[in-house]
Amino acid sequence: MALRTFLLLLLLLAAALLITQAQGIGSSASDCCLKHSQKAIPSGVVTSYRLQGPESGCLLDAVVFTTKRNRKICASPTDGTIQKLMQHLDKKAKNDKNKKKGQTQRPRGRAKKQRRQQV
Structure with a gap:
């Protein structure tokens, strides 16, 4: 009797697991792009990008x-202007990274002279 109860609980647990997988609970595919935008994207408003595809659980290849x-x-x-925008963001990120490394060095040039306060 205990074996039957155990097998029944195991079967119910397996069914619950399959249902949650079928509904997509716990998958990263919930924020996938369903279509590509046809409008031009100005480079001044974009801060970053990521790639989406089958490896991320999405059907549509997109940026x-x-x-x-x-x-x-x-x-x-595959759009040429999108690839250029991606290259622009990559260069910008690389330059920002180099600037952060350079901040640890001493400043170049003369320091401003401080005015003495007269008492």
Whole structure:
């Protein structure tokens, strides 16, 4: 009798697991792009991007740009202007990283003279 109860509980647990997997609970596919935007994306409003594809659990290959207002824009990764925008963001990120490394060095040039306060 105990074996039957155990097998029944095991079967119920397996069924619950399959149902949650079928509903997509716990998967990262919940924020996938479903289509590409056809509008031009100005480079001044975009701060970063990420790639989306089958390896991330999404059906559509896309580039997901994040704007300054934290909005997401989906674009085609094969579009030439999108590839240029991605290269621009990569260069900008590399330059920002180099600037942060350079801040630890002493400042160049003369320091401003401080005025003495007269008492």
